Amino acid sequence: MVNSKGGFLVEDGKEVDEDLRAKERERERERAMQNTEPPIHLDSSLNPKCKECQTIDIDYTFRKVFGCLVCNRCKEKYAEKYSLLTKTECKEDYLLTDAELRDRELLPHLLKANPHKSTFANMMLFLRCQVEDFAWKKWGSPEALDAEWERRVEERRRRKIRSLRNPSEIYGGGPEKEFGNDEKTRNISMCSGPCTQPKTEGVNKFVMSVGSQSM
Secondary structure (H helix, E strand, O other): OEEOOOOOEEOOOOOOOHHHHHHHHHHHHHHHOOOOOOOOOOOHHHOOOOOOOOOOOEOHHHHHHHOOOOEHHHHHHOHHHHOEEEHHHHHHHHOOOHHHHHOOOOOOOEEEOOOOOOOOOOEEEEEHHHHHHHHHHHHOOHHHHHHHHHHHHHHHHHHHHHHOOOHHHHOOOOOOOOOOOOOOOOOOOOOOOOOOOOOOHHHHHHHHHHHHHHO
16 A cells, blocks of 8 residues: 555555545645635734733734734634634524535635545635624624524524425315424424324224225
């Protein structure tokens, strides 16, 4: 076995897939471009400082990618502001669109290696405080965002109910029953009440009559 320099091992004498290696090198190049650090000035007054604690030991990747002056210690201390969000979290929790998330002028993003496969597109990570600021402006307020989120959850719930055929209709039962209007949260379940069983009385009588005729 030999090291292919592409993140995996191959047997001696076998050629490495050049397309995969080219893709992986491109992903690495994209990530490397955002990690270069500028020089530190001897005059401390000329160096950028952390906006929280004023130290000059800032995270230069955050400075270059997000334009955010913060040190590693404050990133952990104020995680509610400086934690990173995935693209999926931005879309699902803050109702942002793909077009908005791809626009670096609106929302800059940090590239990380895809954990599933190195040749897949890099992950896009967004700074929480910037995402929230943009979302509040887009929807008007945190309360307005929550209201829109609730409305969309309710609309999906109604579409789901309409797409399901009530079993009672198959056996000649009564009209379809609506689910209860339980309070919704981010971790919502479609059915929180007890499940109802379909009416089978008519079916049982039919089976009994067929059985008696065949005897």
